[in-house]
Amino acid sequence: MDLSESELACLQFCLKLSRHAPSLCSKDIDALRACGFGDESIFEAVAVTALAVYRCTLSLGLGPEPDFGPRKLPSTRIDQQPGPAPHGLLSDSHEAAQRKEPYVHAPYLSPKAFSPFAIVQQSHGFIPNFFRAQTLRPDLLEAELEAVGRILLPEDALTRLQKESILLAVSAANLNSYCVAMHCNLLRGLGMPSEEGDQIAVDHHESNLSVADKGLLDFAVKLGTRGPGFSRRDVVKLQALGFTEEQILECVVVTALNNFANTLQMGLGIAPDFAPPAGFEENKVHLADAVATPIGREGGMYLVDVLQDLDAELVAQAQGGKLEAFEALVRRHTQLIYRTLMAMLGNPADAQDSLQDTLLNAFKHIGGFQGRSKFSTWLVSIARNTALQRLRGRKNVESLDEPEREEEGDFRPRQVRSWADNPEQLHSKSEIQQLVEAGIVGLPAKYRVVVVLRDIEQLSTDEVARELGLSVPAVKTRLLRGRLMLREWLSPHFTASTRGAVK
Amino acid sequence: MITCEEFFAEFADYMENQVSPEIRKELTLHLSQCRACQVLYDTSLKTVKIVTESGSFELPHSVSDPIIDCVMAKLRKEHS
Numbered sequence: 001m002d003l004s005e006s007e008l009a010c011l012q013f014c015l016k017l018s019r020h021a022p023s024l025c026s027k028d029i030d031a032l033r034a035c036g037f038g039d040e041s042i043f044e045a046v047a048v049t050a051l052a053v054y055r056c057t058l059s060l061g062l063g064p065e066p067d068f069g070p071r072k073l074p075s076t077r078i079d080q081q082p083g084p085a086p087h088g089l090l091s092d093s094h095e096a097a098q099r100k101e102p103y104v105h106a107p108y109l110s111p112k113a114f115s116p117f118a119i120v121q122q123s124h125g126f127i128p129n130f131f132r133a134q135t136l137r138p139d140l141l142e143a144e145l146e147a148v149g150r151i152l153l154p155e156d157a158l159t160r161l162q163k164e165s166i167l168l169a170v171s172a173a174n175l176n177s178y179c180v181a182m183h184c185n186l187l188r189g190l191g192m193p194s195e196e197g198d199q200i201a202v203d204h205h206e207s208n209l210s211v212a213d214k215g216l217l218d219f220a221v222k223l224g225t226r227g228p229g230f231s232r233r234d235v236v237k238l239q240a241l242g243f244t245e246e247q248i249l250e251c252v253v254v255t256a257l258n259n260f261a262n263t264l265q266m267g268l269g270i271a272p273d274f275a276p277p278a279g280f281e282e283n284k285v286h287l288a289d290a291v292a293t294p295i296g297r298e299g300g301m302y303l304v305d306v307l308q309d310l311d312a313e314l315v316a317q318a319q320g321g322k323l324e325a326f327e328a329l330v331r332r333h334t335q336l337i338y339r340t341l342m343a344m345l346g347n348p349a350d351a352q353d354s355l356q357d358t359l360l361n362a363f364k365h366i367g368g369f370q371g372r373s374k375f376s377t378w379l380v381s382i383a384r385n386t387a388l389q390r391l392r393g394r395k396n397v398e399s400l401d402e403p404e405r406e407e408e409g410d411f412r413p414r415q416v417r418s419w420a421d422n423p424e425q426l427h428s429k430s431e432i433q434q435l436v437e438a439g440i441v442g443l444p445a446k447y448r449v450v451v452v453l454r455d456i457e458q459l460s461t462d463e464v465a466r467e468l469g470l471s472v473p474a475v476k477t478r479l480l481r482g483r484l485m486l487r488e489w490l491s492p493h494f495t496a497s498t499r500g501a502v503k
Numbered sequence: 504m505i506t507c508e509e510f511f512a513e514f515a516d517y518m519e520n521q522v523s524p525e526i527r528k529e530l531t532l533h534l535s536q537c538r539a540c541q542v543l544y545d546t547s548l549k550t551v552k553i554v555t556e557s558g559s560f561e562l563p564h565s566v567s568d569p570i571i572d573c574v575m576a577k578l579r580k581e582h583s
Contacts, residue, residue: 233558323582327575334571338562352562352570359574418542419549424556436557455554461519480515487550494549 006035014049018056020313021266022175029103029269039104043136046104046267054260060230061223061252102133103269109135116145126273128182130261133270151257157247158254161190162213165200166251167258169217170224172201176262181276198277215241219248220255231458236429311375318366326366330359333376336457337383340467343452344387346441358386373466380467423494439489447482454479505533510540518547 003011013032017024032042111118111127114135120127134141152163164187171179180201187197199207204217219238222230238248264270311332317325330337337358341351362382369378420426427435440448440456453464454475465475510533516522517530534541 232556233561236556236558321582323575323578326578327571330571330574334567335562338567339560342560351560352566355562355567356570356574359571360577363574363578416539416542419546423549424553429558432553433557433559436554437559440554440559451554452560455551456557456559458555476515476519480518483518483547483550483554486554487546490550490553491546494546494553 006037009035010037010041010045014045014052017046017049017263017267018053021263023313024266024269026103026269039136043104043134043268046264047134047137047140049267050260050263053263054256056226057223057256057259058252060226061255062249102129102271103267104133104136106133106135109138114138114142116142119149120145128273129270130178130182130265130273133268134264148257151250151253157244157250158216161187161192162216163250163254164190164192165204165209165213165217166220166254167261168197168200169204170220170255170258171262173221173225174259174262176265177276178265178270178272179258179262181272181274184277185274201277212241212243216243216251220251220258223252224255224259240429312371315366315369315371315375318363319369326363329375330362333379336376337379339452339457340380340383340449341387343440343449344384344445345390346445346448350390354383354386354390357390358383361386377463377467381469384468417491417495419491419494426494435490435493436486439486442489443482443485447478447485450475450478451482451486455483504536505529507533507537507540510534510537514543514547518544518551 009032013028016028029042032045037045109117109132111121117127117131120131131141131145134144152160158166164183168180168183168187171183184194184197184201187200188194196207200209200217204214204221207214209217215238219234222234235248238251239245243251311329314325314329318329334355338351338355341354341358342348345351345354358379362379365382369375424432440451443451449468450464450470453459453467454461459467461472461475461479464470464479465472468475470478510517510530513522513526513530517527522530534544
């Protein structure tokens with residue numbers, strides 16, 4: 001598809017906002033204005049991106065795609081008036097005059113003229129800048145406020161405290177100072193001690209929350225940061241902690257709403273109402289300060305690069321020697337690296353040793369990463385080479401590159417007994433994990449790698465092919481054989497008559 | 504109706520839902536009439552589900568964090 005220069009700029013802006021919001025700055029907005037975009041168009045681009053992030057988070061958390069799309073709303077003309085500064089908030093202080101204005105024009109709306117603001121005034125005691133900054137589109141704002149009220153206020157499944165804790169922890173993980181400060185303040189209003197809220201923002205594991213609530217926040221943070229490892233397993237973990245399906249659904253929806261709010265705030269450059277906790281600011285990776293270059297042709301970065309590498313901003317900083325950025329990158333991809341190493345080496349001790357070597361090698365060579373592939377692909381190749389070095393020290397090395405042999409073409413399943421309807425119920429979770437791990441470790445290495453990356457790491461067939469340097473047909477063949485071998489291995493344990501047969 | 508050999512040739516793509524509607528129709532018809540292929544298909548799907556949901560080879564934070572911390576400490580020392 002041929003995009004015009006301005007369409008391309010808009011798409012690049014939206015992609016950056018959706019995936020690298022903390023690095024967004026006023027130069028990105030200037031780049032849009034230079035392409036002819038006005039306040040209303042920029043506002044819509046931000047709002048639609050926020051909605052897309054909301055939907056992506058919902059979709060990731062619930063599995064199926066939500067069944068609705070963004071609404072096209074009519075514009076409204078409102079007279080501009082100066083807004084009263086709420087008492088006791090940051091916007092009261094002299095610092096307010098030095099703060100940057102929001103990126104788009106926000107006409108004043110009084111609670112009298114706009115009834116939803118009267119409700120906000122009543123519940124918050126003031127109108128947060130977050131809502132004031134959206135008055136260019138009061139119709140959109142009204143719909144948003146109604147959704148916020150319906151999702152956050154009832155205590156049918158999760159409590160207000162749990163919901164606010166989710167909003168705080170996920171905003172902190174998304175490096176959103178505004179929302180962190182806001183939810184710290186709201187938690188104080190709900191009776192949580194300030195230090196406890198601050199601790200959730202810095203690291204909820206160290207807070208006094210119950211084990212179950214820490215698990216709830218782990219789930220929300222993993223979902224909210226849309227990490228590649230999020231899967232049904234995370235839902236199962238929450239169920240094991242005693243959460244009902246209704247509570248899990250609420251957690252997913254609250255997390256998605258949070259991402260909507262985080263994206264809007266960062267996209268519109270909304271000034272804070274309160275100071276965020278000092279501990280959070282000290283620990284935060286200051287991406288926004290570090291990356292002042294807007295994406296665009298003049299920056300030498302093209303749309304295709306953004307699509308291919310969602311880690312680009314952090315990589316650029318790590319290449320500049322910023323260790324915090326490198327640390328954030330490796331924490332994001334540790335599971336992928338570890339599973340690649342496990343798949344190649346077949347034992348945890350070797351994989352853990354090689355994880356350390358892989359990370360050191362990655363930092364050593366990161367200057368040579370030119371962005372021609374995804375960063376995760378490059379990391380897998382470093383892991384692969386590190387594992388190969390270790391394998392060379394072993395006797396009877398299994399080859400990963402060995403072509404398919406003729407006789408393997410005749411591979412046919414032998415087990416023809418049917419399995420129980422719900423085979424997972426025949427054994428405990430840990431027994432199943434033990435069985436699967438033993439089965440995978442027992443596979444020839446070339447099948448093991450493909451099965452681990454496709455079925456456990458859940459990369460697509462194309463991604464596995466790219467990451468291993470194989471053709472797609474070769475991946476398909478190896479995947480089928482690996483799966484069928486595993487099926488043979490698992491069959492004796494999952495036929496209806498073999499309860500308790502794990503050894 | 505297609506044979507078991509022909510079914511098996513398309514099996515990988517059928518599992519991944521990557522066959523054309525016409526071929527899918529043929530394969531589904533075969534499945535409805537062949538017990539052995541039905542068992543193969545059903546147990547293969549269950550295998551993938553069990554493997555995917557097993558949580559295998561997950562490195563707990565209690566193990567990965569010290570490794571990353573150690574690497575970062577080494578790098579910080581080198582760059583200080």
